[in-house]
Amino acid sequence: NAGVTQTPKFQVLKTGQSMTLQCAQDMNHNSMYWYRQDPGMGLRLIYYSASEGTTDKGEVPNGYNVSRLNKREFSLRLESAAPSQTSVYFCASSVRQGLMVNEKLFFGSGTQLSVL
């Protein structure tokens, strides 16, 4: 059981380049999330998907887009990368039971992204 898998683990981009961070979970979870973590900071929510077919903005959505491709996969896209987007990105998933969400999140191991 792999849990939450993120690819790539490391990426270096030039300003203005685009890329997609991939995330997949094999736990049959409904909800998925993208967080970023800057040095010395806690995690900040970028986007989340409460269930397949829905996505919503979190605290810091500007400069990002997401796609909930299916129940397993939730991707994060940077259309035109900026140095301010240098960060560690974490994907997470959790179970949703009706209107109640189990906030027991399972996290991936992260993607270290540097934008030069």
Add this chain to the structure above:
Amino acid sequence: DAKTTQPTSMDCAEGRAANLPCNHSTISGNEYVYWYRQIHSQGPQYIIHGLKNNETNEMASLIITEDRKSSTLILPHATLRDTAVYYCIVSDRGSTLGRLYFGRGTQLTVWP
């Protein structure tokens, strides 16, 4: 606005109990208290959560005050592997949004 307040750092001797405090004075009746930890460069790991009653699992105990305005996470016998940043989070499980907001947490250092 931050919903929780935690000390920036704490330390603890190996084998002793680590008691990590958290203030959440504006917590509402339907909000739970969650604790996560993040070992250096890894993704956060769920520890425990509770609403009103004290909770215990294989990792830790959670003590919530009667007025629910503060809580304490207890690691009964801290080891070097418990060195991590510990996050206290309050969240409304009934919300269809169901998202967690992490603050800066408490850096716990366990020393030999």
